[in-house]
Amino acid sequence: MTDLHYDVRGSGPVLLVVPGGAGHPMGFDPMTDVLADRFTVVTYDPLGLAHGRLxxxxxxxxVEEWSDGARRVLDEVLAEGDSAYVLGTSSGGIAVLDLLARHPERLHHVVAHEPPCVGVLPDGARQQAMFQEVYDTYRAAGLQAAAARLGAGLTGQEPEEQERRPVGQPLSRDQELAKPMALFLAHVLRQFSSYRPELASLTAASARLTLAAGSDSRGQLLHRTAEFLAERTGSRFVEFPGGHVGVAEHPVAFxxxxxKTLVPVGD
Known part of the structure; x- marks a missing residue:
């Protein structure tokens, strides 16, 4: 059983935060600083990248390993019989969907922000092929070329034929291990975007689930995915400030x- 890596700050009801990418919580401190006035914020680092393992x-x-780790974190920080609020962003959003499907009794309310589980969409196979192309680009031409292909895919911009020939150099193994974004492209993107959430279980827990997307992501792939999942499960859909990385773009507003989404005024 792997070690658990997480940080705790603040006081109040437990709010578990599961970051996206490769799980490195970089850029989350400004948001969690604000939330720590109202919650005991527990930031989970699935791979320990911010805890000496980079x-x-x-x-x-x-997905199931991240979900199991998140459940074990809750076992450590929650009193018996208590439940937690949860935020998962991007790949972390997929992990918390799995957590809710399997352990709804431990969760009070879950917000999944732009989870890239695109297989649920009517054109899911095409979108998963796009993520495979991002991975292939990364292996052939490195981080910058893959990031450009990923950005084009998320915004729905299909590259011209000449732009499909990536330019750049692949990373060495040591270089890859030192870069969280490279680890995400190499070991998380395809595996998580191919995950199919348990729609029946999420529907049964829909009162505890909010799907979210950035207002700047309107018309883009992951905004559409979040809206589709909310409709299919009967869950609430809410727009958040910024785009896919709204946590870093607008931490206070986010x-x-x-x-307000987790604990509506009057509750």
Whole structure:
């Protein structure tokens, strides 16, 4: 059983935060600083990248492993019989959907922000092929070329034929292990975007679930995915400030929207 890596700050009801990418909570401090006035904020670091493990070997990741780790964190920080509020962003959003489907009794309210589980969409196979192309670009031409292809795919911009020939150099193994974004492209993106959430279980827990997307993401792939999941499960859909990385773009406004979504005024 792997070690758990997480940080705790603040006081109040427990709010578990599961970051996206490869799980490194970089850029989350300004948001969690605001939330710590109202919640005991527990920020989970699935791979321990912010806890001394950046640079160590990483294998292909599984949604269920992140979900199990998050459940074990809750077991450590929650009193018996208590439940937690949860935020998951991007790949972390997929992990918290799995957590809710399997352990709804431990969760009071879950916000999944732009989870890239695109397989649920009518054109899901095409979108998963796009993520495969991002991975292939990363392996052939490195981080910058793959990030450009990913950005185009998320915004719905299909590259011209000449732009499909990526330019750049692949990273060495040591370089990859030192970069959280590279670890995400190598070991998380395909595995998590191919995950199919348990729609029946999420529907049964829909009163505890909010799907979220950035207002700047309107018309883009992950905004559409979040809206579709909300409709399919009967869950609430809420727009948050910014785009896919609204946590970093507008941390204070994002925190305020999250708090009001988790604990509506009057509750």
């Amino acid at each position: 640079g160590e070997p990483v294998g292909d990741q599984r 925190a305020e929207r999250l708090a």
